[in-house]
Amino acid sequence: MDIRTKLSLLLVAVSLISMGLLGAFAYRTSAGMLQEISIRQLDALAEGKKRDLLKVQQNWRRTIHLLTRHVVSQGRFNGIISSEKTAASQTLMNLISLYAEVNGIASVKIFDATGAEWVTVGQPSLAKQHLMPSTDIEYRGTIVTDAQAVQVVMAARIIDQGKLVGGLELTYDARDLISIAENLTGLGTTGEVLMFSGGLEGSAVTLLSRRRHIGAVQQGQKLEFAEMSADIQAALKNDVEPSSQVMDDRGQLVWMASRYIPELEWGLVVKVDASEEEVRSELLLTALVDIGLSVSAFAILGGALLGLYFARPVQQLVDVVQRFNAGENDVRATIQGDDEITYLAATLNDYLDTVSSPSKRTDDA
Amino acid sequence: MMPEFLDTLKLFGGFVYLLMGGELLVRGALAFSKRTRIPAVVVGMTVVAMGTSAPELMISILAALSGHPDVAVGNVIGSNIANVLLVLGVPLLLYPIATNQPGLRWQTSLMIAVSIFFIVLCYFQPITIFGGISLVSVLVVFLIASARGVAILPNVEDAEEELKGIGLPSHPSTILLLIVLGCIALPLGADLVVRGGVGLAASWGIKESVIGLSLVALGTSLPELSTTLVAAFHKNSDVAIGNVIGSNLFNILAILGITAILTDIPVSADFMEFDIWVMLAASLTLWVAALLKGSLGRLMGAFYLGSYLLYIWILF
Numbered sequence: 001m002d003i004r005t006k007l008s009l010l011l012v013a014v015s016l017i018s019m020g021l022l023g024a025f026a027y028r029t030s031a032g033m034l035q036e037i038s039i040r041q042l043d044a045l046a047e048g049k050k051r052d053l054l055k056v057q058q059n060w061r062r063t064i065h066l067l068t069r070h071v072v073s074q075g076r077f078n079g080i081i082s083s084e085k086t087a088a089s090q091t092l093m094n095l096i097s098l099y100a101e102v103n104g105i106a107s108v109k110i111f112d113a114t115g116a117e118w119v120t121v122g123q124p125s126l127a128k129q130h131l132m133p134s135t136d137i138e139y140r141g142t143i144v145t146d147a148q149a150v151q152v153v154m155a156a157r158i159i160d161q162g163k164l165v166g167g168l169e170l171t172y173d174a175r176d177l178i179s180i181a182e183n184l185t186g187l188g189t190t191g192e193v194l195m196f197s198g199g200l201e202g203s204a205v206t207l208l209s210r211r212r213h214i215g216a217v218q219q220g221q222k223l224e225f226a227e228m229s230a231d232i233q234a235a236l237k238n239d240v241e242p243s244s245q246v247m248d249d250r251g252q253l254v255w256m257a258s259r260y261i262p263e264l265e266w267g268l269v270v271k272v273d274a275s276e277e278e279v280r281s282e283l284l285l286t287a288l289v290d291i292g293l294s295v296s297a298f299a300i301l302g303g304a305l306l307g308l309y310f311a312r313p314v315q316q317l318v319d320v321v322q323r324f325n326a327g328e329n330d331v332r333a334t335i336q337g338d339d340e341i342t343y344l345a346a347t348l349n350d351y352l353d354t355v356s357s358p359s360k361r362t363d364d365a
Numbered sequence: 366m367m368p369e370f371l372d373t374l375k376l377f378g379g380f381v382y383l384l385m386g387g388e389l390l391v392r393g394a395l396a397f398s399k400r401t402r403i404p405a406v407v408v409g410m411t412v413v414a415m416g417t418s419a420p421e422l423m424i425s426i427l428a429a430l431s432g433h434p435d436v437a438v439g440n441v442i443g444s445n446i447a448n449v450l451l452v453l454g455v456p457l458l459l460y461p462i463a464t465n466q467p468g469l470r471w472q473t474s475l476m477i478a479v480s481i482f483f484i485v486l487c488y489f490q491p492i493t494i495f496g497g498i499s500l501v502s503v504l505v506v507f508l509i510a511s512a513r514g515v516a517i518l519p520n521v522e523d524a525e526e527e528l529k530g531i532g533l534p535s536h537p538s539t540i541l542l543l544i545v546l547g548c549i550a551l552p553l554g555a556d557l558v559v560r561g562g563v564g565l566a567a568s569w570g571i572k573e574s575v576i577g578l579s580l581v582a583l584g585t586s587l588p589e590l591s592t593t594l595v596a597a598f599h600k601n602s603d604v605a606i607g608n609v610i611g612s613n614l615f616n617i618l619a620i621l622g623i624t625a626i627l628t629d630i631p632v633s634a635d636f637m638e639f640d641i642w643v644m645l646a647a648s649l650t651l652w653v654a655a656l657l658k659g660s661l662g663r664l665m666g667a668f669y670l671g672s673y674l675l676y677i678w679i680l681f
Binding site: 001005008009012287290291293294295296297298300301 | 371374375377378379380381382385388389392534539543546553557560
């Protein structure tokens with residue numbers, strides 16, 4: 001193999017090894033940073049959505065509080081109830097209807113201190129006994145109707161002149177909440193926000209949000225807590241650290257952040273398929289490999305040029321020897337520079353002088 | 366800016382790998398031929414001829430298979446244009462080329478016939494496996510005819526000279542290493558060129574065909590340009606015309622033929638409107654020069670080079 005090829009191959013091998021080591025370090029560091037940034041983004045998204053959900057929930061609390069005040073302000077509650085369908089009672093009902101319509105309330109139920117129902121506006125979903133709330137305002141539960149609508153039920157005490165006179169139960173349409181969950185901005189093509197209600201160990205869990213993945217558990221579907229993946233279970237009990245090694249209910253590896261909202265007993269999971277997130281790392285890897293290979297091309301050129309630089313004087317020496325063998329006794333190598341090849345050329349010239357000198361030729365004869 | 370830089374780097378690196386791969390493959394194959402005592406003429410028509418065209422072949426195959434047929438076709442048409450207008454044009458500025466060489470009229474006529482056949486195939490695009498087989502068949506026929514001395518195929522270099530070359534390895538493991546490294550470097554380089562070219566086309570907002578016709582074609586024609594330039598400096602430009610005709614024939618018959626056998630090649634309407642006719646016109650000038658049996662001088666060199674620059678300007 002000639003010097004040029006040897007040098008080119010050697011330099012490109014050294015270059016590729018160096019690039020490989022540098023690339024491996026750069027890839028590991030950058031991929032780790034990319035993962036960290038992505039997980040932080042997921043965590044920030046989860047936190048943002050939790051805050052949005054809490055705002056909606058606070059809005060509901062304000063609404064029920066205001067409605068309770070309206071009910072009380074219409075007159076003495078007991079008086080209205082006892083007067084049955086009086087004008088005041090009718091005015092109150094009209095007010096409630098209007099209020100429900102404006103505030104996206106699916107149904108309103110008012111009951112007296114004994115739990116006996118006094119008036120109902122709309123179609124209540126929870127047809128249970130009217131227990132008096134244990135606190136001024138109480139979250140009663142989340143339901144998914146047959147039409148796959150998510151509703152949230154809250155109840156409040158009605159206190160008139162310091163005396164507990166009855167209760168109010170509102171069923172809210174949870175569209176606002178679901179729209180927060182179904183906003184997938186920043187979640188790529190595989191990302192999802194899952195909202196689960198329930199979550200106490202041993203109980204069923206209901207998925208409240210719609211899924212984008214066909215075949216996955218869908219909105220309104222109930223799941224046994226034990227059926228959920230361990231990571232989702234953890235997310236339904238408490239806030240967990242965002243992670244990049246989580247299996248979701250589809251058995252897919254996902255990068256996930258979660259929040260628990262104790263006021264609603266909701267678990268919020270923000271996740272993206274790991275395969276989608278890893279595409280960025282793969283792009284980075286491809287770019288690094290391309291750069292490494294392309295930059296190594298300079299080593300090939302360098303090797304070829306160095307090879308030519310070294311091979312040319314050697315080739316000249318070969319020419320000198322061949323011409324001398326052909327009978328050109330006067331031919332000598334050019335001595336230029338002070339490297340080993342020059343030393344070789346000088347030695348060759350000395351040798352040729354000796355061989356071609358008349359005394360040497362006479363001795364040989 | 367960054368993707369553009371990366372794509373340019375890929376394009377540059379790809380060409381270097383292609384050159385190195387082709388060189389290693391040819392040297393390895395030559396050493397193998399020398400060791401196994403395969404006749405020099407067979408080596409010349411197979412190893413040397415195909416080995417030197419390996420970069421273009423690899424680019425076209427890879428581009429067509431990876432869904433960039435415009436790069437594949439553009440590479441062939443652009444290379445043929447660059448071969449005549451640039452690779453002949455530049456040395457002509459240095460030293461004239463005689464066109465009364467034996468067999469040149471026949472060779473240029475063959476080039477025109479093959480170019481017209483190529484245009485017909487493009488007209489009935491896509492170029493399918495049948496088109497590919499017919500192109501390769503024409504090549505095989507002429508290779509056999511050349512081997513038997515019935516025809517003279519240009520650019521089938523004197524393999525005996527190549528076999529005498531210094532630096533051919535003799536140890537079997539070194540021969541194998543060169544062939545293996547050549548086989549690795551060629552597709553690697555082609556992949557870098559295709560992805561770099563496609564990336565640049567996207568960055569600059571131009572069609573992939575333009576990149577194929579200009580940058581990729583120019584890059585694959587650079588070895589021929591350097592060979593003819595060196596020949597011109599040694600006042601031996603006459604070999605340039607044979608190299609150009611041989612390269613153009615191989616581009617259509619072998620490169621496009623083999624690529625079409627592997628996958629159908631759709632031909633963009635843009636090529637049919639302009640570029641393919643530039644290719645034919647450039648080939649016709651050589652044919653006319655061969656018919657007139659004179660010599661091509663500096664004026665023609667300036668005309669060729671000016672035409673090439675104008676063509677590239679129109680492309681962009």
